[in-house]
Amino acid sequence: MNAPNIAVLGTGSDVGKSIIAAGICRYLADKGQRVAPFKAQNMSNNSGITPEGLEIGRAQIVQAEAARIAPHVHMNPILLKPFGDKQSQVVLNGKVHGNHTAMDYHTRKAFYFEKACQAFDALAAGYDRIVLEGAGSCAEVNLMDTDIVNFPMARYADADVILIADIHRGGVFAQVVGTLACLPDDYRDMVKGIIINRFRGDIDLFRQGMAWIEQHTGKPVLGVLPWYSHFKIDAEDSVEIEKINDFKLLEKNIPAVAILRLPHIANFTDFHALARIHGLQTVFIDSPKQLDRFTAIIIPGSKNTRKDLTWVMERFETPLNDYVRKGGHVLGICGGYQMLGQWVKDPNGLEGSPGQTRGLGLLPVQTLLQSPKTTTLSEFRWGDAYGRGYEIHMGATQLTGGVPFIRIVSRNGIPVNETDGCLADNGQVAGTYVHGFFDFNTIIKKWFDLIGLDHPLDFSIDAAIEKDKDYDHLKKHMETYLDLEALI
Structure with a gap:
C-alpha cells in the first residue's frame, strides 16, 4: 500500500x-x-x-x-x-x-x-x-x-x-x-x-x-x-517586486541595474540570476528618479503589454529617451521588448480592447499581437555565448532596422536556425523574447561587455548549479x- x-x-x-x-x-x-x-x-x-x-x-x-x-x-x-x-x-x-x-x-x-x-x-x-x-x-x-x-x-x-x-x-x-x-x-x-x-x-x-x-x-x-x-x-509570487525604489539601500561604488516594476509584470524570476551576482545591485523601480544611477534599465515581461506600455509612456518616455541619449543601456524582455518598438497592435483584443498603442521608439521594431501563443523551450547563441531559456508570447515582432540580437538554435528540442530580438544601431538598446536570458554566466558576461560594465564581478556562481x-x-x-x- x-x-x-x-x-x-x-x-x-x-x-x-x-x-x-x-x-x-x-x-x-x-x-x-x-x-x-x-x-x-x-x-x-x-x-x-x-x-x-x-x-x-x-x-x-x-x-x-x-x-x-x-x-x-x-x-x-x-x-x-x-x-x-x-x-x-x-x-x-x-x-x-x-x-x-x-x-x-x-x-x-x-x-x-x-x-x-x-x-x-x-x-x-x-x-x-x-x-x-x-x-x-x-x-x-x-x-x-x-x-x-x-x-x-x-x-x-x-x-x-x-x-x-x-x-x-x-x-x-x-x-x-x-x-x-x-x-x-x-x-x-x-x-x-x-x-x-x-x-x-x-x-x-x-x-x-x-x-x-x-x-x-x-x-x-x-x-x-x-x-x-x-x-x-523561486516563488510563485514574491515580496521582492513589492519592494520598489529602494534607492537609499544602493551603495555608491557598486554598479546597479534597475528593473521596471510594471503593473502587470510577468516572469520576474528572469532576474534572480542577476541578483545572485556578488558586486551587482538589482532594484525594482516604478519611478524615473535617479535613472543615471543605473548602468542599465530592464523592461520585463507583461501579461498586458499595451496597458503596461501606456503606464511606461506616461512615466518613463522622456526620462528613458534622455537616459539613452546620455549613453545609458536598455534591455527589453518579451513584453518589454515589444514596448521598446514603434507600436504594438492588438486588432483582435487578445489582451483587452482592440487597438494600437505607440511604443517608446527606442528600437526599430513593430509588433502585432496574434494567435497562436508561442510556448517553447529555446536554446540560443549570442555570438560565441550559449544560453537556454523559454518563450511565452502572443504576437510577432518585425524589424524595420537595427540587427537581430541573438540566434535561436533549437525550440522544444528541434534544431532551428532563426533570429530573435533586435539590437539598435547605437548598441545601447536591445530586446529579446527569451525568458531566462540571464541563466547562463556566458550570456551575463557578454551583456556586461555590451553595457560597458567592467567592474570586477564574481561569476563563480553558476545559476543552474546554485539553484x-x-x-x-x-x-x-x-x-x-x-x-x-x-x-x-
Whole structure:
C-alpha cells in the first residue's frame, strides 16, 4: 500500500505553501520515493514551459526540479493569467483555452474540476506519491462550494492535509484557529498537522504558543520554520517586486541595474540570476528618479503589454529617451521588448480592447499581437555565448532596422536556425523574447561587455548549479526545524 499523498494548504495567500511543497518534494525524492508536485489551478503570471512546449505555473516547475524530475503539464492543468481587473487568460493543459471574466470562470468550475481530476489521475499513475499545493486560503466560506484546488482536490487525491500559517504577518493564533473553525467537520478531520512559517527570533519563546495551538485545535504542530536568507527559492509570487525604489539601500561604488516594476509584470524570476551576482545591485523601480544611477534599465515581461506600455509612456518616455541619449543601456524582455518598438497592435483584443498603442521608439521594431501563443523551450547563441531559456508570447515582432540580437538554435528540442530580438544601431538598446536570458554566466558576461560594465564581478556562481544546491539547503532547513518523519 502506497503512503498517502500530501496536500499543503494555507491559512491565506503567500504563506509559503509553494516553497514548503518544494522542500517536501526534495525530501521525499532523496528518500528514494517517486514523488511529483500537483496544483489543480494556479493563478499567476509567473509561468514556464515544459519539455513538450506546454505552459504551466512556475511554482510547479520549481517543485518538479526539487523532486529531480522534468516538469509536466499534468502537474498544473489549469493556469489563470490575469490581464485586467476582472479577466484572466485560461491556460488548460498547457494551451490557451480562452479569456474569462471571474464570473464566467466561476460558472464553469465543474468542467475545470473534471479536467483537474483527469490530470491528477494521469500524473498519479506514474508516481508513488503526489504533493499537492492549495491556493489562497483553504477556508474561504463563500467559495468553498465551488473550490477545485484545496480540500475538494485533496479529498479526491486521498491526501493528508498540512496547514501552513505565516507568523510574520501577525495573528498566527487567529489564523490557525479561525481557519479550522471555518471548515466543516470532514475537512477539519483531513488536517493532520500544522506548520508555523516565517518565524523570526528565538523559537524557544514560542514553545508555549505551540502548546496553546495544539490544545485549542487538537492538531499537532509539526514545527516552526524560521525565516531564511542564506538560500533562494523561486516563488510563485514574491515580496521582492513589492519592494520598489529602494534607492537609499544602493551603495555608491557598486554598479546597479534597475528593473521596471510594471503593473502587470510577468516572469520576474528572469532576474534572480542577476541578483545572485556578488558586486551587482538589482532594484525594482516604478519611478524615473535617479535613472543615471543605473548602468542599465530592464523592461520585463507583461501579461498586458499595451496597458503596461501606456503606464511606461506616461512615466518613463522622456526620462528613458534622455537616459539613452546620455549613453545609458536598455534591455527589453518579451513584453518589454515589444514596448521598446514603434507600436504594438492588438486588432483582435487578445489582451483587452482592440487597438494600437505607440511604443517608446527606442528600437526599430513593430509588433502585432496574434494567435497562436508561442510556448517553447529555446536554446540560443549570442555570438560565441550559449544560453537556454523559454518563450511565452502572443504576437510577432518585425524589424524595420537595427540587427537581430541573438540566434535561436533549437525550440522544444528541434534544431532551428532563426533570429530573435533586435539590437539598435547605437548598441545601447536591445530586446529579446527569451525568458531566462540571464541563466547562463556566458550570456551575463557578454551583456556586461555590451553595457560597458567592467567592474570586477564574481561569476563563480553558476545559476543552474546554485539553484539545485538551494533545494538541498531548503531540505536541510526543513529537516532542522520540522518533524518531517511525522509529516510524511
